[in-house]
Amino acid sequence: MSLKKAIRVWQRHFTLYRKIFKSSLVLNFVDPILYLAALGLGLGFFIKDINGIPYLRFIAPGIIASSAMFATVYECTYGTYVRMHYQKTFDAILSAPINIYELITGEILWGATKSAFYGLSIIIVISFFGLVDSILIVLLIPILFISGVIFAQLSLIAVALVPAIDSFNYFYTLFITPMFLFSGIFFPLEGFPPIVSSIAFLTPLYHIVNISRALAFGELTIWEDLIWLLVVCLILTPVSYKLMKRRVMT
Amino acid sequence: MVVVFGKGLVKDYSNFRAVDNINFEINKGECYGFLGPNGAGKTTVMRMIYCFTLPTKGELKVFGMDVYKDARLIKAKVGVMPQDDNLDIDLTVIENLIVYGRYFDIPKKVSKTKAIKLLEFVGLVDKADISIQKLSGGMRRRLLLARALINDPELLILDEPTVGLDPHSRHILWDSLKVLKSKGVTIIVTTHYMEEAEEICDYVAFMESGRIIIVDKPLNLTKRFGGNLEKVFMKLTEKH
Ligand SMILES: Nc1ncnc2c1ncn2[C@@H]1O[C@H](COP(=O)(O)OP(=O)(O)O)[C@@H](O)[C@H]1O
Numbered sequence: 001m002s003l004k005k006a007i008r009v010w011q012r013h014f015t016l017y018r019k020i021f022k023s024s025l026v027l028n029f030v031d032p033i034l035y036l037a038a039l040g041l042g043l044g045f046f047i048k049d050i051n052g053i054p055y056l057r058f059i060a061p062g063i064i065a066s067s068a069m070f071a072t073v074y075e076c077t078y079g080t081y082v083r084m085h086y087q088k089t090f091d092a093i094l095s096a097p098i099n100i101y102e103l104i105t106g107e108i109l110w111g112a113t114k115s116a117f118y119g120l121s122i123i124i125v126i127s128f129f130g131l132v133d134s135i136l137i138v139l140l141i142p143i144l145f146i147s148g149v150i151f152a153q154l155s156l157i158a159v160a161l162v163p164a165i166d167s168f169n170y171f172y173t174l175f176i177t178p179m180f181l182f183s184g185i186f187f188p189l190e191g192f193p194p195i196v197s198s199i200a201f202l203t204p205l206y207h208i209v210n211i212s213r214a215l216a217f218g219e220l221t222i223w224e225d226l227i228w229l230l231v232v233c234l235i236l237t238p239v240s241y242k243l244m245k246r247r248v249m250t
Numbered sequence: 251m252v253v254v255f256g257k258g259l260v261k262d263y264s265n266f267r268a269v270d271n272i273n274f275e276i277n278k279g280e281c282y283g284f285l286g287p288n289g290a291g292k293t294t295v296m297r298m299i300y301c302f303t304l305p306t307k308g309e310l311k312v313f314g315m316d317v318y319k320d321a322r323l324i325k326a327k328v329g330v331m332p333q334d335d336n337l338d339i340d341l342t343v344i345e346n347l348i349v350y351g352r353y354f355d356i357p358k359k360v361s362k363t364k365a366i367k368l369l370e371f372v373g374l375v376d377k378a379d380i381s382i383q384k385l386s387g388g389m390r391r392r393l394l395l396a397r398a399l400i401n402d403p404e405l406l407i408l409d410e411p412t413v414g415l416d417p418h419s420r421h422i423l424w425d426s427l428k429v430l431k432s433k434g435v436t437i438i439v440t441t442h443y444m445e446e447a448e449e450i451c452d453y454v455a456f457m458e459s460g461r462i463i464i465v466d467k468p469l470n471l472t473k474r475f476g477g478n479l480e481k482v483f484m485k486l487t488e489k490h
């Protein structure tokens with residue numbers, strides 16, 4: 001496994017993205033701003049505050065985390081599947097001196113890059129509206145890269161297992177959407193039976209939301225969540241590589 | 251000098267044998283054709299030679315190197331024109347070449363100069379900066395050939411290079427291949443167009459159901475069986 005060769009794959013995706021990025025960048029902001037406007041302002045009118053925090057400020061850090069997640073997950077489910085199955089980009093890459101592990105690493109690094117990049121762009125917008133208290137939020141960028149690696153690996157596992165592209169519906173409906181709703185972005189989980197927070201604890205989004213919120217308020221109480229992310233990253237690595245290798249090579 | 255050497259080569263997909271114990275030897279500067287009907291196993295043989303898939307069993311050496319161990323070194327010296335068009339549809343013609351060159355660690359400056367030369371060679375230089383979605387089928391095939399040449403390969407593998415092309419485009423591609431051959435590039439080609447094999451191949455191996463049933467020079471075959479290669483093919487596949 002050569003990192004340089006993995007970066008060659010990353011560069012290919014970067015070259016393509018640079019061409020469409022101007023037209024897609026504005027679109028990136030639409031979703032997060034809609035959530036902030038509809039829920040933050042709309043629902044916030046009735047809720048006022050959660051644990052003493054104004055509602056809009058409560059959800060803003062979570063929206064950074066979820067936007068980054070969605071960027072990675074779209075890239076590494078639909079994007080990867082199209083490259084692998086329809087455009088045969090993988091065949092082209094694997095005919096050059098790049099092996100399957102380097103190819104998978106390139107996909108993951110690219111997915112993680114999108115997480116960090118989308119996170120950064122949403123942070124800029126949200127700070128512009130004055131919704132972030134602390135400069136510590138910049139620490140979130142590298143951490144979003146780590147959570148991006150996790151979401152990329154989870155997506156690749158989905159790619160390796162789905163029989164066809166429309167099967168991603170199951171991945172989104174049964175996994176991504178519930179995770180998005182119950183990760184503590186919109187409400188604290190304390191109101192639910194303990195089983196809900198136990199399940200949330202097992203999902204990566206919950207931890208990156210915790211980290212994002214802590215940093216946004218200038219607190220460094222992120223270590224437990226960060227360790228959780230690192231451990232899960234390590235656990236997922238052999239699984240995602242093995243399943244993807246099987247999917248691509250046979 | 252032997253460039254590709256296969257002995258007792260087998261490839262199984264789950265419980266299906268796609269390539270069944272074949273032997274062949276391809277020498278430097280030759281154009282060697284694998285012929286046979288769809289499903290005969292031609293693409294599978296190509297994919298083993300360019301180290302895309304490993305053989306299940308048998309010996310396979312390319313430039314004297316072992317495909318089981320030296321895939322990266324082999325790939326660096328091989329150019330591949332795949333059966334399925336896998337150009338990057340979001341990139342321009344020249345970007346396709348530069349991005350591909352990067353996989354071989356060719357610096358951008360070098361690959362740019364190279365890309366222009368290759369586009370001249372395949373007659374696409376005036377199309378360098380347009381989106382490949384605007385290319386005709388024949389032009390896309392020529393671009394695939396140019397891309398396969400970006401690393402100055404000593405061995406060129408072409409899997410059904412002219413499938414679906416009109417006769418004119420087909421002749422343009424054949425002419426390019428003849429030029430490459432005259433420069434000493436070894437060429438392996440699969441096809442089910444007998445006319446194509448007669449035109450460019452020094453040797454042809456007929457495959458059927460994963461086996462090579464005969465190998466010879468096209469001329470010898472037509473002499474031995476009478477008629478053109480098309481007739482030879484019909485006779486050979488009838489017997490089995
Ligand atoms: N990845 C694969 N998995 C299972 N079977 C395959 C795979 N690739 C090819 N085959 C089968 O192997 C046989 C040979 O295929 P191929 O090498 O593509 O033949 P050709 O190129 O001569 O048309 C065919 O029956 C094909 O269905």
Ligand SMILES: [Mg+2]
Nearest residue numbers: 292293294333
């Ligand atoms: Mg084929």
